[in-house]
Amino acid sequence: MGEIIKVGMADLKTCKAPDGLITLGLGSCVGVAMWDPLSRIGGLLHLMLPDSKAINSPTTKIEKFADTGIDEMVKQLIVLGANRSRLVAKIAGGATMFQIQSRNDIMKIGERNVQATIEKLNQLNIRLLAQDTGENYGRTVTFFPETGEFHIRAIGHDNKII
């Protein structure tokens, strides 16, 4: 067994098998696992918002957004030695933690994050192999580039592997 590297909120980490990557308590955020199955080099991104272009406040964290975060992950994976054309992805998260009717725009952020993530992956021609998204509960996810397994743990729900 390798080391398990922790990924924070609005954060991105990459590794080589046998190491793994974990992010704790994904709520409305989306966790994107991406890897090259042959070189077994992978990354995990914990993104918070769909679109960097929709926000005009200055930020140094490109990992915060689906568009810039995924671009950065692809870049870092290639630097580590992954083959761009072999990259595949799995995603989890994007839950709606609270139901408030009058404020749909903010409350639907999970959904919008998932949508933006899928769009970005499509645009980059990166195949989405599996997803466990939506619902109303938080998820802790662990990703192993060794096997491509994405382990999902949630309170009051069975553990699953996608």
Added chain:
Amino acid sequence: MAEISLEQMTDTYADVLKEIGNIGAGNAMTALSQMLNCKIDMQVPQVKLLDLSNVATIVGSEEQLMVGVFLGVEGDISGSIMFLIELKSAKVLLKKIMMGYESGLPMLDEMEASAMQEVSNIITGAYLNSLSSLTNLVIYPTPPSLSIDMAAAILSVPAIEFGVLGDKILMIQSQFYDEVEIDGYFVLIPDVDSYKKILSSLGMM
């Protein structure tokens, strides 16, 4: 009016928040102690500006089970407010309020959840009232929504709203004691325009 970022306005705003937090939490504790019919002590609330990436560290760990109650804020300002409390602490508090009733469930049953929303209503209401009377702005909360989950998952909601403004999140930690120590947390999340309104109504801009 010049554009200001969350980071720039932080020092002054943190002071304001601390003061409002103090008064608000004081009012909230008075309300709570009347409800519980006992004395409750509290500490001076701490205002913390945290990096988004380690927001959950304030409450202990990311996977800590928390009860989060989320309310929208409407009126002259808009945004949201959230009250967070550890599930363990919440159960102690609820048992007292409900005169010994406890469901014994790992989470909360319907009665407990409803009582928890009521407690959060009182606490956040007291908080918003102090903000409102200090600023002369009309501020009222929308009905509460409750979630019991991992701390990081609950905090992702305010973190995302702060994420629109910058890379930091402002949290107010208020500790209160009864027979046991209870940690409660507030997150007040006004939108950018509301920040300006709050500061200018206090004559700080």
